């Protein structure tokens with residue numbers, strides 16, 4: 001039976017990571033590397049503990065923008081891919097545009113969003129939606145394309161209604177595609193929010209990072225990076241858990 | 256007096272393959288009487304599966320008509336006990352759910368549907384596997400599960416596309432006997448596809464022989480072996496006589 005999380009970090013990679021951190025700490029001390037160039041792990045930890053309330057505030061802002069953007073992207077992607085699957089002409093028209101839109105760098109998109117919508121949460125959410133939408137939509141469209149038509153036909157000969165066919169054929173066969181899109185989108189979502197904040201915001205990890213940068217507080221900067229990593233990994237793991245819960249038939253495959 | 260359940264009239268069909276037309280069925284006519292067991296016997300590639308799809312309403316014939324209970328179908332799907340050649344089980348559902356699907360589709364409660372399936376499991380040699388996913392079953396088991404699902408479809412006509420093709424000889428014989436038993440009980444009209452001469456004679460009231468592609472009916476043979484048929488009927492002189500007739504016709508066809 002395949003256990004949930006068996007594809008994620010295992011014991012050996014954790015041990016290796018720990019080793020790297022120890023080496024990092026020791027070489028930093030032995031070679032007297034200044035804090036503002038490469039801060040030691042211990043001083044990053046110190047920043048985390050000392051600035052807990054402030055960091056928590058910024059983290060909440062970033063997480064809020066990231067998760068809201070992700071949810072909105074999911075809804076849009078489901079609606080659009082369903083339309084594209086139903087009406088082929090829509091797909092033919094929009095799909096190439098979707099691909100082209102992905103070549104626009106977010107770093108250029110974020111300032112425009114800020115010019116249009118100010119420094120509040122809205123432009124961040126929009127940037128997150130834009131980066132998350134694509135992997136979700138592409139995976140959903142692929143999934144819908146790969147639904148076994150013969151299964152659909154079989155249900156039709158049994159005189160099953162469209163809802164039954166959707167529930168027992170289309171939805172379960174799209175789920176794996178959906179979850180792999182969602183995993184990518186989730187990691188993008190935190191990154192998208194941070195980049196948007198970086199270019200202008202009143203709160204969030206991105207703005208915290210720029211402030212840390214300007215005051216040469218490299219350890220604070222690293223602390224923020226650490227939080228971003230933990231946040232993204234957390235979301236990723238959460239989605240793996242959801243996939244495990246929603247697709248019990250996938251657990252029996254690797255016996 | 257003459258009351259055919261299912262009539263196929265002059266059905267021709269072709270596929271378009273690499274821009275070329277590939278004729279598959281050539282003016283095929285046949286009929287199945289109320290409660291009659293009819294086999295369609297022929298080499299592979301002769302269009303047998305195509306004909307069944309046409310009857311099930313999944314394909315439209317280029318020419319000809321399908322008449323059920325005196326009414327032309329014109330490509331409509333009506334509820335039929337159709338078992339396609341591929342087992343086509345839902346990969347994400349247990350054997351129990353898969354087999355119960357026709358009952359669930361027609362609105363039977365889960366409890367009752369599962370109860371009916373459970374009663375039939377021993378007959379199909381599927382006892383103890385009801386909670387397995389199709390990926391955990393052998394090919395033969397999947398085929399038996401698909402057959403079980405088909406007999407639970409509440410329809411007067413049953414279309415079986417080589418239902419015993421992937422089974423070992425022993426299971427095959429057991430299921431042939433079982434099929435005859437339930438057929439004699441319920442007297443549903445059966446159109447049975449096979450490429451085994453013995454199987455066709457043992458089961459049928461009448462056999463149609465179809466030629467190689469483009470398939471046309473080359474022989475119609477009434478089988479007047481007494482019923483109920485015990486297994487040892489296959490050694491009777493009459494059985495052997497039918498076998499010779501059919502083998503000769505098949506040999507003429509392939510040369």
Ligand SMILES: Nc1ncnc2c1ncn2[C@@H]1O[C@H](COP(=O)(O)OP(=O)(O)O)[C@@H](O)[C@H]1O
Nearest residue numbers: 270271272279298299300301302303304305306
């Ligand atoms: N979807 C399809 N497109 C093109 N050719 C097909 C298709 N399905 C079947 N054929 C061809 O039609 C012929 C008859 O197929 P089929 O009805 O499956 O025969 P049988 O069931 O008697 O083996 C075969 O030569 C097969 O290659």
Ligand SMILES: [Mg+2]
Nearest residue numbers: 303304305340
């Ligand atoms: Mg076939």
